[in-house]
Amino acid sequence: MTQADESRGADTHGAYTLKPLVAGPPCCEPKKLIGVEKLSLRYNGVPAFEDVSLDIYRGCVTALIGPSGCGKTSFLSSINRLSDLIPGCEVEGRITVDGENIRNPRADVQALRRRIGMIFQKPNPFPLSIRRNLEMPLKEHGVKIRAELDERVWRALADVGLWDEVKDRLDTPALALSGGQQQRLCIARALALRPDVLLMDEPCSALDPLASAVVEDLIASLRGRYTVVIVTHNLAQARRIANYAGFFWVKERAGALIEFDHCHRIFEAPRHELTAAYVGGRRG
């Protein structure tokens, strides 16, 4: 029996392979991974958010909350430079990952996006088989050896708890999966590239409560191994899974970061009265 077989055997007992790692290093000694300084973003001259500065800590889950239209999605897309693709979108300010300025025009955007994965609100698997959904990006990033491809596909699917559900139909269309399965497949697709960071834009909002709970557990299980930035409208969810939380609000027609702190501080002892009103359900 090979090693892969062994761990595969262990997986059939129903545990995610990441589960044991959750108890790993706690997030009590934060180390900065992403630094955002005075970041502003405009669409055709109209600001979406202005002057946002915050630090994102390695291995932690950072939740971004706030009302609709305050620029959370725009903020996420500036971190992996997806905003470059939107015509008329200008970004100003500094973003560093491991101290390196990623807004440098010479930075390798492909490599950056491999390192910083993104999950969208609506699951977006490609119209390919389940296997090829995972393999296509892997091959693009230079993984060519069959054994390694298989290993990575298996591990990513096991990590999101999808392996047992799909192992007999890896070559069937991914679009035939349920919405919750599709979203987990998209997370697996990002994980297969071994990223450091996952940006998640309301990953549960298109799912029913049960599927949403499964994805939420999955995100919680990623803590410690990956750095997660999650945008969510579900305050209870943010409270359950996040270590840090940032509260965005529309101020003078543009989004702004009102408060950023440990998650429990945001929810239990907010410094700003807007935050208190929002998390208390009195506004927004």
Added chain:
Amino acid sequence: MRDAVSTARRSPSIRDILIQAAIWSAVSLVALAFFWLLADLLRHGAQRLDWAFLTALPKNAGRDGGVAPILVSTLLIVAIAMALAAPLGLATAIFLSEFTRVGGRLARWTSLSLDVLAGTPSIVFGLFGSAFFSAFLGLGFSILSGGMTLACMALPILIRATEAGLRMAPGEWRLGAAALGVSRATLLWHVLVPAAAPSLAAGLMLGIGRAMAETAALIFTSGYVDRMPSSLFDSGRALSVHIYDLTMNVSGGDQNAYASALVLIILLIAANSLALWLSDRMFGQRITSS
């Protein structure tokens, strides 16, 4: 609530009945016309159509004998047209859908000229083909210049259909691919083109079918020599030209004209099914049926 129920249960109004009747009669009229045509072809052509007809040389100016060389010429012309039109059409469609903006000046002008070309009478293509391929390129009356002319004729429809197929791809795929660091070329090749393959096949069939059924484009380019072609530079008579010649110029050629028309229709139906089957087989497992 009660209103909704009563509306649903109410017997259909006169207007509904009239509209339904109109739709059904229109549908049956179209179907009737098609079946009438098919029945007519079968009635006149079926008894002539057998294996011998397909494999024999035409005799007595086509009144007797078969259509073997004509069938071969037709297939060669169509094969050349497809081999040229498919890659050119795909490349142009990719250019239009990926590198021009909808509503941009370039896209507007290209689509306008494509629409004009798609509606251009086949005789104009025939004249162009004869002036450019036959005379200017020196290909003369040949299967090659006929195939090239057909390709030109099929291209506009093919490009439009493929472009529409490519543009149908949801923006999430592009965004998702970019977020994974997957290049546009990879996305195109592995996702967008396979997803557009059925449109490409449909466009190819529509374009080639339209062109193949036209006589005028081929009379001036591939010519009407009814001998078995020995190379692509030989003149070869296409089925449509053969039918035209038999009905217009050869008295007593009606029977064989009907049989040839039947062959042409069967060929078109077969090509259609083949294209659908191929695109299904090559790409069907990668894309869902939904």
